[in-house]
Amino acid sequence: MARVVILGAGVSGHTAASFARRWLGPEHSVTVVSPKPTYNWIPSNIWVGIGLMPERKVVFDLAPIYAKAGIEFHQAAAVSIHPEGRAEDRSPFVTIESTEAATKGKTQDLRYDYLIxxxxxxxxxxATPGLGPHGGHSLSVCTESHATEAAKALDVCTERMRRGERQRFLIGTGHGSCTCQGAAFEYAVNLEFELRKRKVRDKAEIVWISNEYELGDFGMGGLHLKRGGYVTPSKIFTESLFAERGLEWITRAHVQEVQPGRAFYETLDGGQHQIDFDFAMLLPPFSGVPLKAFDRAGEDISDRLFAKNGFMKVDADYSGKPFEKWKASDWPRTYQSPAFDNVYAVGIAFAPPHAISQPRTSARGTSISPTPPRTGQPSAMIGKVVAGTIVDRIQGKSVAPRAASMAEMGAACVASAGANPFTGTAASMVVYPIVPDFERFPQTGRDTNLTYGEIGLAGHWIKILLHHMFLHKAKLRPGWQLVPE
Amino acid sequence: MEVSTQSEGKPPARDVWKASQSGKFATLPTGWTRFCRIFLPYQIWRFAMINLKMLRIIWKGHH
Structure with missing residues (x-):
C-alpha cells in the first residue's frame, strides 16, 4: 500500500488528488490536507467582488466530495515536512495542525510515501503597510470572503455616486513584486461595466495602478498577437481596452503604503507619488506558505527544499544566471524535488527559476517588476501530470516521469470585461508557450500562429461555460475526468 | 487626472483626442469593431472558433 499526501486543495492540489484517486486502486490511500473546508473557484471571485454572484456560487464543501471519492481529508494547515522521518522510524511524514473549530491547534503526523x-x-x-482587508485600508478578491467585502464596499460607493458624489476607484497591484495582474485587470474592466449598468459611471474615476513596465505585461513579459497584418504587442491591445472604457493607468509603480483613502507609491524613475481614492482593490504579493523541513536529527533543512521566497525548489535551473541568459529549458518539467525524489511541488507552490518579465529596479533601488504567474490552466495540468508520475511509480511502471513544462504548454485565458449575455464582452487569449522560448521562436518567444486574442461577447459566453464546466469537474460529478484542464 | 466623461448609462466618450490628451496615444476601436463584438450571428461563429483554438492549445499541452 502506498500513501499519497497532497498539501493544499486549490486548483492544482485538487486536480492531483482527483486523478491520483481515480488511477490508483483502493489498496492505496490518497489524503488531502487543506486549512479551509471549502474549494474556491477563484476565477469567478471577480464576479463576486462586483456583486454579480453570491459567494456560495464559487465555493463548495470538500469533505462530502472527498468522502464520496474515497479521498481522506484533513482540515488542517501543514506545519513541517520530515522527509527522512525520525531516528527511530524512517518513514517520511508531515506535521499538520488542525484548523477545525473542535480540534483547532491540535497537531498530527501524517506518514507519506509520496508528497505533493x-x-x-x-x-x-x-509587505505593504496598510494593504489588504485584514486591518488595512484596501480590498482584495483573492478569496471569496475578500470578494464579498469588496462587493459591499462597491455598494456603498454606488450609493454615494447616486447622491451625486464623485468616487475614485484605484485597482491593481499593491506591491512592486506582485503577480496575477490578470485578475486585477478583470476586476477593473468588470467594475467599469457594472458602474455603467448601475448608471453611475459618469461619477466614477477608475485608475489602474500596477508594477508592470507596460500595460498588458501580465507577468509574462506581455505577448504578441497577429492582428491586421501586424504582430502587435499586448500593450496596444490592453491600452486600447482601457482607453475605450475611460480607464486611466499608472504603470511601473510600487505601492509603498496605503492609508485610509490614500496610497503612496514609487515609480521606476524614483519618483514619489500619492493618489487619493474612495475604493481600492489592490492585490498583494505572494510568497510560499510558511512551511519548514527537518531532517532525521531534527535539524532545519528548509533551505534544501525551499527557495528564499518560500516556494519549493523542483527540477528547474536555480543557478541565478543573468536574465538575458535564461532559457526555456531552465523551467521545470517533472516538478520533483531535487532533494527528495518522493516530494513534488505543483501550481504556485513551485519556485519559478526566474522572472519572465524583465526585472527592473527603481532609481531608489526598489525592485518593480511582475513575478511569473502559475495559476489556472497550467496549475491544473501540472497537478494532473505529477499525479500521473506518482501513479506510474506506485504501479512499478518503468517509464520516464511525465512532463509538463510551462515552456512547452500553452494556456487559454478568458478575462471577463463585462457580464451580460447580450452586451457583455471578454478578452479571450491563447498563448503558446506560456514561458517564451526564444530558441524556437526567436522573434517574440512565442508561436504567433497559436498565440491569439480577441474581445467579444463570445468570450463572455466561454467564461460562463468555463465557470460551470470547472465547477462540475471540481465537484467530481459524472464525466468530470473528460473536462480538459 | 483626466478621465473620460459620459452621460448616464451610456458608454464613456471614445475619441482619439481624449485618449491622446492623457499622453497614452492608445488605439481605439471603430464603430464597426464595437458592433461586431456584440453582433450575435458573428459572435456565435467566434464562439465556435475560439473554442477550437483553445482546444488546439489544450491538445498540444497534453501531447
Whole structure:
C-alpha cells in the first residue's frame, strides 16, 4: 500500500488528488490536507467582488466530495515536512495542525510515501503597510470572503455616486513584486461595466495602478498577437481596452503604503507619488506558505527544499544566471524535488527559476517588476501530470516521469470585461508557450500562429461555460475526468 | 487626472483626442469593431472558433 499526501486543495492540489484517486486502486490511500473546508473557484471571485454572484456560487464543501471519492481529508494547515522521518522510524511524514473549530491547534503526523506540495501562495499583505482587508485600508478578491467585502464596499460607493458624489476607484497591484495582474485587470474592466449598468459611471474615476513596465505585461513579459497584418504587442491591445472604457493607468509603480483613502507609491524613475481614492482593490504579493523541513536529527533543512521566497525548489535551473541568459529549458518539467525524489511541488507552490518579465529596479533601488504567474490552466495540468508520475511509480511502471513544462504548454485565458449575455464582452487569449522560448521562436518567444486574442461577447459566453464546466469537474460529478484542464 | 466623461448609462466618450490628451496615444476601436463584438450571428461563429483554438492549445499541452 502506498500513501499519497497532497498539501493544499486549490486548483492544482485538487486536480492531483482527483486523478491520483481515480488511477490508483483502493489498496492505496490518497489524503488531502487543506486549512479551509471549502474549494474556491477563484476565477469567478471577480464576479463576486462586483456583486454579480453570491459567494456560495464559487465555493463548495470538500469533505462530502472527498468522502464520496474515497479521498481522506484533513482540515488542517501543514506545519513541517520530515522527509527522512525520525531516528527511530524512517518513514517520511508531515506535521499538520488542525484548523477545525473542535480540534483547532491540535497537531498530527501524517506518514507519506509520496508528497505533493500544492499549498499555493501566502497572501503577503504585510509587505505593504496598510494593504489588504485584514486591518488595512484596501480590498482584495483573492478569496471569496475578500470578494464579498469588496462587493459591499462597491455598494456603498454606488450609493454615494447616486447622491451625486464623485468616487475614485484605484485597482491593481499593491506591491512592486506582485503577480496575477490578470485578475486585477478583470476586476477593473468588470467594475467599469457594472458602474455603467448601475448608471453611475459618469461619477466614477477608475485608475489602474500596477508594477508592470507596460500595460498588458501580465507577468509574462506581455505577448504578441497577429492582428491586421501586424504582430502587435499586448500593450496596444490592453491600452486600447482601457482607453475605450475611460480607464486611466499608472504603470511601473510600487505601492509603498496605503492609508485610509490614500496610497503612496514609487515609480521606476524614483519618483514619489500619492493618489487619493474612495475604493481600492489592490492585490498583494505572494510568497510560499510558511512551511519548514527537518531532517532525521531534527535539524532545519528548509533551505534544501525551499527557495528564499518560500516556494519549493523542483527540477528547474536555480543557478541565478543573468536574465538575458535564461532559457526555456531552465523551467521545470517533472516538478520533483531535487532533494527528495518522493516530494513534488505543483501550481504556485513551485519556485519559478526566474522572472519572465524583465526585472527592473527603481532609481531608489526598489525592485518593480511582475513575478511569473502559475495559476489556472497550467496549475491544473501540472497537478494532473505529477499525479500521473506518482501513479506510474506506485504501479512499478518503468517509464520516464511525465512532463509538463510551462515552456512547452500553452494556456487559454478568458478575462471577463463585462457580464451580460447580450452586451457583455471578454478578452479571450491563447498563448503558446506560456514561458517564451526564444530558441524556437526567436522573434517574440512565442508561436504567433497559436498565440491569439480577441474581445467579444463570445468570450463572455466561454467564461460562463468555463465557470460551470470547472465547477462540475471540481465537484467530481459524472464525466468530470473528460473536462480538459 | 483626466478621465473620460459620459452621460448616464451610456458608454464613456471614445475619441482619439481624449485618449491622446492623457499622453497614452492608445488605439481605439471603430464603430464597426464595437458592433461586431456584440453582433450575435458573428459572435456565435467566434464562439465556435475560439473554442477550437483553445482546444488546439489544450491538445498540444497534453501531447
Amino acid at each position: 506540495n500544492a499549498t499555493g501562495p501566502k497572501l503577503k499583505f504585510e
